[in-house]
Each structure stands twice: as C-alpha cells, then as structure tokens.
Amino acid sequence: MDDLRDLYQEMILDHYKNPRNFHIMEGANRRAEGYNPLCGDRVTVYLLIENDTITDVSFEGSGCAICTASTSVMTELLKGQSFEEAEALFASFRGLVTADPSATVENMGKLAAFTGVREFPVRIKCATLPWHTMLSALENKHEPVTTE
Ligand code: ZN
Numbered sequence: 001m002d003d004l005r006d007l008y009q010e011m012i013l014d015h016y017k018n019p020r021n022f023h024i025m026e027g028a029n030r031r032a033e034g035y036n037p038l039c040g041d042r043v044t045v046y047l048l049i050e051n052d053t054i055t056d057v058s059f060e061g062s063g064c065a066i067c068t069a070s071t072s073v074m075t076e077l078l079k080g081q082s083f084e085e086a087e088a089l090f091a092s093f094r095g096l097v098t099a100d101p102s103a104t105v106e107n108m109g110k111l112a113a114f115t116g117v118r119e120f121p122v123r124i125k126c127a128t129l130p131w132h133t134m135l136s137a138l139e140n141k142h143e144p145v146t147t148e
Contacts, residue, residue: 005116007113008112008113008114008115008116009113011069011110011113012065012066012069012113012114013065013069014069015068015069015072015073016065016068016069016072019059019068019069019071019072020072020073020075020076021057021058021059021072021075021076022058022059022060022072023058023060024044024046024058024060025046025047025048025056025057025058027048027056028046028047028048028056028058029047029048029049030046030047030048030049030137030138030140031044031045031046031047031137032044032045032133032134032136032137032141032144032145033045033133033144033145034061034129034130034132034133034136034144034145034146034147035129035144035145035146035147036063036067036125036126036129036146036147037146037147037148038122038125038147038148039063039064039067039122039123039125039126040063040064041061041062041063041064041067041125041126041129042061042062042063043059043060043061043063043067043071043129043130043133044059044060044061044133045057045058045059045071045130045133045134045137046058046059046060046137047078047134047137047138049138052082052083053080053081053082054078054079054080054081054082054083054086054138055079055080056079057074057075057078057079057134058075059071059072059075059130063126063129064126066114066117066123066126066127067126067127067129067130069113069114070114070126070127070128070129070130070131071129071130073110073111073113074130074131074134076110077089077109077110077111078134083138086134086135086138087135087138089111090131090134090135092108092111093108093111093114093127093128093131094128094131096108096111096112096114096115096118097114097115097117097118097124097127097128098118098124099118114127125147128147129145129147132145132147133145
C-alpha cells in the first residue's frame with residue numbers, strides 16, 4: 001500500500017505544480033467562483049457548454065495542493081461529458097472522499113488518488129470545492145460557492 005500511496009502523492013504534486021487547463025477561457029459560456037474559507041482556497045471554473053455537453057473546461061485561482069490538483073484532474077475528466085455524467089462523477093468522487101460505504105475506487109482512475117483525504121476531514125472541502133463550483137456553473141447559478 002505504501003507504493004500506491006507514494007504514487008498518489010506524486011500524482012497530486014504533479015497536478016499541483018503543473019495544473020492542467022489552468023487559464024481563463026475567453027469563450028466560456030458558464031463560469032462560477034468557489035471559496036473555501038477554512039483553507040483559503042479560491043477557484044474560478046470556466047465551462048464551454050454545447051448541446052448539454054461540456055466541450056471545454058478551464059480554471060484559475062489559488063489553492064492548496066489538494067484543491068489545485070483536484071481541480072486540475074477534474075478539468076481533464078470533464079471534457080466531453082454530459083451534465084448527467086459530470087454529476088454522477090462528482091457523486092462518486094464525493095462518496096470516495098467522505099468514505100461513503102458504497103464508494104469504490106473502481107473506475108475512478110486518477111480520482112482514486114484523493115482517497116487519502118478522508119483521513120483529514122478539513123481537506124475534504126479542499127478536494128470537493130472545485131466540483132461544487134463546477135456544478136454551480138453547470139446550473140448557471142450566479143452566487144459564489146462557499147464551503148461554509
Ligand atoms: Zn485547501
């Protein structure tokens with residue numbers, strides 16, 4: 001298990017140091033801001049939606065390693081997903097990090113790397129903030145998202 005844990009930590013650090021899709025999207029048609037006051041994480045998620053499908057995702061902001069890596073991995077996974085697929089993925093991910101008994105790492109790919117946050121309850125909000133923010137953008141809500 002230690003090898004797996006190292007691999008996960010490496011992946012999280014890689015996404016923290018080299019976040020994917022980390023830029024403002026000029027042509028975005030959805031956008032939402034999220035804030036986690038417990039940690040100070042701030043993230044803005046940009047979506048390009050066409051025919052109920054997420055065709056492009058990007059983000060900017062400043063967050064801790066867990067938040068930035070979670071956002072970066074999320075942007076990689078969401079491209080080409082429908083609203084329902086994006087919501088289902090978030091439900092699975094939230095189950096995983098909150099240790100829901102029905103959650104499984106099967107088919108979670110890189111998201112499995114965040115399983116370790118369940119041991120650090122304050123970090124769960126760091127990991128889920130970008131996902132809540134993405135959902136708010138999908139639903140076209142205009143109030144900023146806060147984890148409080
Ligand atoms: Zn954080």
